[in-house]
Amino acid sequence: MPKPFTPKVITANALLEGDVIYLADNGWTRQLAQAEVFTDEAHADLRMIEAAAQTGEVVGVYLADVTLEGSTPVPTHFREDFRALGPSNYAHGKQEQF
């Protein structure tokens, strides 16, 4: 039996700055909290095709697992935690921006 589809966001890096970005309802956002969360696999696949086609803006598009705390997406894996926050040795990256 196929595994049930778990909530996901679409993420990538911005071409110019390299920043971690997430697909939102209208374009890309730098904050995970604003990302569009997919609970339907077919819809996620469709949006992936759209996102991956934006090669002039983004690099390395993929689906990342999240859980929902209320309506806010939270990473399930520590790698995505670091991508959403920045490194742990300096307050650089998103933790200094937001």
Add this chain to the structure above:
Amino acid sequence: MYHYTDFDDAFLKERNAQFRAQVERRIDGSLTEDEFKPLRLMNGLYLQLHAYMLRVAIPYGTLNSRQMDTLAMIADKWDKGYGHFTTRQNIQYNWPELRDVPDMLDALAAVNMHAIQTSGNTIRNVTADHFAGAAADEVADPRPVAELIRQWSTDHPEFQFLPRKFKVAVTGAKADRAVIKAHDIGLRIVKRDAEIGYEVVIGGGLGRTPMIGKVLYDFVSSEDLLPTLEAIVSVYNLLGRRDNKYKARIKITVHENGIEDIRARVDARYALIRDQFTGVDQQMLARIEADFAQPSFRKADVTPFHNTYQHDPLFRSWADTNLAAHRNPDYAIVSISLKAHGKTPGDATSRQMRLMAQIAKRYGHDELRISHEQNVILPHVHKGDLPSVYYALKAEGLGTANIGLISDIIACPGMDYCALATARSIPIAQEIATRFDELKLEHEVGPLKIKISGCINACGHHHVGHIGILGLDRAGVENYQITLGGDGTEDAAIGERAGPGFSADEIIPAVERIVLAYLDLRNDPAEEFLQTYRRLGLAPFKAALYPEAPAQKVRENAA
């Protein structure tokens, strides 16, 4: 040191202009990422977790003050005011933006530096003993031949798409400070009768399948060196496995075919190509050697050193730990620790870089080195100047007296930056250093090398750490495996895995248990950690690491 010729300048200018155009075409959409990626990698530009990363080569770890000042300027202008020195004598900038990278490369070119072949399946930055040209125990300075190899390998038309990356290290001394046995090719300058030549070691490497290099030839004459290297890389280029990334390094080629088979192939290839080397390379080497002439050492009073050594215990501690023997008895080699307790190993702020440049200019014959252990070296300092150098360094957080001690940890960037990492390395290094500083034990413990990698690729050299730590992802949680008894010197050895891994919370107490066990087990304070380990083996350390294990076994047996 080596100064670029008009040819070098023109080559780099053209190459940088090409890359500038490639970046523009990527941004305007003419190039896809698949097309652009190999081009950016050939120029040292990675895309990591949070941002791009530019890896700049510091050939054989040698810099002058002007170059170090430029590295500081680049950190301020296009990055976040710091740089990270790596285990391959490179510097990495963690936050550049794509549009700025061509300007960064032009700024580097202005001081004879580049980022070419710091990535990709090519011959990478040639590394060398960081005490080169200064060490008391040296047969000859390895830097001229390292520069010759840099020139031969840069943009070498046959070797731009090797089966996998290829790393060369050179040492001029018997004491191996360049980890040559863990390189694809390791060269050691040796003297036979009165002739200078090279011992050639191949097939070493760390990573997923760690291997100690094997001696291919015990003596290759100077004029035969480049044809021999060319023959080795040619044989590897054809024979190396392109079907499996994990089996593509030369260490596997040597392991699978055997050193005798490889030697026969290299001999055959050598015979075929030898005539192409007409001796021009030897003329070039002679010119390069002139660039590395020894500085004119000063005759001056060394009393300030002895006086300060008598009166200032902090200076004494630093001098005892951070100085090494220079070939001129009035001079010392200074290792500047980039491992202040609790800081990120290998990071220097732009202020610190400028200060080190200034000190090198004023007191150090304008020379700096980057060590594979992620520290900065002033290779030539007159002993009379050591107090001034120490107090200046100390004022900027660069006076830590811990070279070779437990807090002088190698750590790769790990999952804080690296897209390949499976766990973090930096916070583990920071916590170990902070903990042993609190315990005030590290000087009593003495020489002990901890090396941490955040993934199996082993950029942090964990296999050759006396205590090696490997960070892994175990079912979505960071987990750290310990290896013991590794050694990166001329007696190179791969560490033995101690047992099951530890969580991030457990790893610091685990390291502490190993170190306390060593203090109990050693014959006397003169017996270093590695000697005790070699005398007693893994068992007593394993018992200290897993104190619960016997009881658990009893319970399991009872059940």
